[in-house]
Amino acid sequence: MQAITITRPGTRDVLAVTEHPDPTPGPGEVRIAVAAAGLTFADVSARHGLYPDAPPTPCTVGYEVSGTVDAVGDGVTTLPVGTRVMALTRFGGHSSSVCVPTSSALAIPDGLSFEDAAAIPVNYLTAHHMLFQVGTVHPGSSVLVHMAAGGVGTSVFQLLSTVPDVVSFGTASAPKHDYLRGLGCTHPIDYRSQDYVDAVRAVLGERGVDLVLDPLGGKDWRRSWDLLAPAGRMVAFGMANAVGGTKRSMFRVISQLIRTPRFTPIGAMNLNKSLQGVNMGHLWDEIGLLRPQLERILELWEEGVVKPHVHAAVPFSNAGEAHRMLEEGENRGKVVLIPDGQS
Ligand SMILES: NC(=O)c1ccc[n+]([C@@H]2O[C@H](COP(=O)([O-])OP(=O)(O)OC[C@H]3O[C@@H](n4cnc5c(N)ncnc54)[C@H](OP(=O)(O)O)[C@@H]3O)[C@@H](O)[C@H]2O)c1
Structure with a gap:
């Protein structure tokens, strides 16, 4: 099998396609002939050496795949050979063959392409979990979504369409605003030329916004927190x-850590604000929590609400180009990786 290996932390040329023996499924596992694997921001951070959860290099990362079951371990009856599936992998997904427990794999509908299926787990589970499990979005409420035109942001806006009368703000560079409006974002904000705090207050006034989804960190967590309405x-x-940026910078990391606000329970109590943390990588084994959400997402796909947007499907041997797209913020929606030799 092929795997995209991060040979050491560094620039895109540390990526290499390496050959390995095919894995053998253990009891309760299926082996998947991977048709497409999702690329996430975390994978790019791992290549930079800035993702603490990643295995030590050399390693193969990747949280999500789609493909066809081509072998099963003892005791597997639910996903026979030939079943088209999507699956959650905690690393190793950027391979042409992976083994996962059956609980981490879901059969996919015939009409869902492999590329679209590989674009679903991380982005839509993150979005669904934030909106409906921890963040709770109510009809008529307001939401600020940062990094809005990326993979997670795209999923957030599609899911928001199931909630009536939401006033939504999304930060993205100006050329992506038509895309955002098409997703239903009522107020795209060009964060490069406009202060998003001013832009939100111009619409909502001093009361602020009910829900902020913030993957930026550092000083932005403070600004987003200050922007919250009562009960936000x-x-x-x-x-x-x-x-x-495209280079690892410890200075950047440390300066962001220094600017990270410190929250206290007493402060949150008196301000009537809540902070919720989401790290799906740390929930990837919580199948009981995630599986019903993934099933709901597939229902929403059937209903035409969930429409994965694949920005590019890139062969494994050109993985550096896929990383570049995320690093340079070129993508609208998802970048997926395709094993070499498949088109
Ligand atoms: N905690 C979790 O479980 C979890 C799960 C998934 C993703 N995430 C995080 O969510 C964030 C978004 O992920 P994604 O997959 O949606 O990203 P993505 O598809 O790569 O899109 C990100 C977009 O955000 C914009 N952007 C704004 N500020 C940026 C910055 N400082 N650095 C890079 N891009 C910036 C860029 O577009 P423009 O500048 O052109 O608008 C970029 O295209 C990432 O930080 C990721 O690590 C977290």
Whole structure:
């Protein structure tokens, strides 16, 4: 089998396609011939050496795949050979063959392409979990979504369409605003030329916003927190400010950590604000929590609400180009990786 290996932390040329023996499924596992694997911001951070959860290099990362079951371990009856599936992998997904427990794999509908299926787990589970499990979005409420035109942001806006009368703000560079409006974002904000705090207050006034989804970190967590309305919720789910740019920079990481606000329960109590943290990587084994959400997402796909947007499908041997797209913020929606030799 092929795997995209991060040979050591560094620039895109540390990525290499390596050959390995096919894995053998253990009891209760299926082996998947991977058709497509999702690329996430975390994978790019791992290559930079800035993702603490990643295995030590050399390693193969990747949280999600789609493909066809081509072998099963003892005791597997639910997903026979030939079943088209999507699956959650905690690393190792950027391979042409992976083994996962049956609980981490879901059969997918015939009409769902492999590329679209590989674009679903991380983005839509993150979005669904933030909106409906921890952040709770109510009809008529207001939501600020940072990094809005990326994979998670796209999923957030699609899911928000199931909630009536939401006033939504999304930060993204100006060329992506038509895309955001098409997703139902009522107020795109060009964060490069406009202060998003001013932009939100111009619409909502001093009361502020009910829910902020913030993967930026550092000083933005403070600004998002200050922007919350009474009973507002902020979901912290990333530290993109620490990674931005195409080179690893410890200075950038440390400066963002220094600017991270310190919250206290007493402060939150008196302000009537809530901070919620989401790190799906740390929930990836909580199948009882995630599986019903993934099933709901597939229902919403059947209903035409969930529409994965694949920005590019890139062969394994060109993985550096896929990383570049995320690093340079070129993508609208998802970038997926395709094993070499498949088209
Ligand atoms: N905690 C979790 O479980 C979890 C799960 C998934 C993702 N995340 C985090 O969520 C964030 C978004 O992920 P994604 O997959 O949606 O990203 P993505 O598809 O790569 O899109 C990110 C977009 O955000 C914009 N952006 C704004 N500020 C940025 C910055 N400082 N650095 C880089 N890009 C910036 C860029 O577009 P423009 O600048 O052109 O608008 C970029 O295209 C990432 O930080 C990721 O680590 C967390």
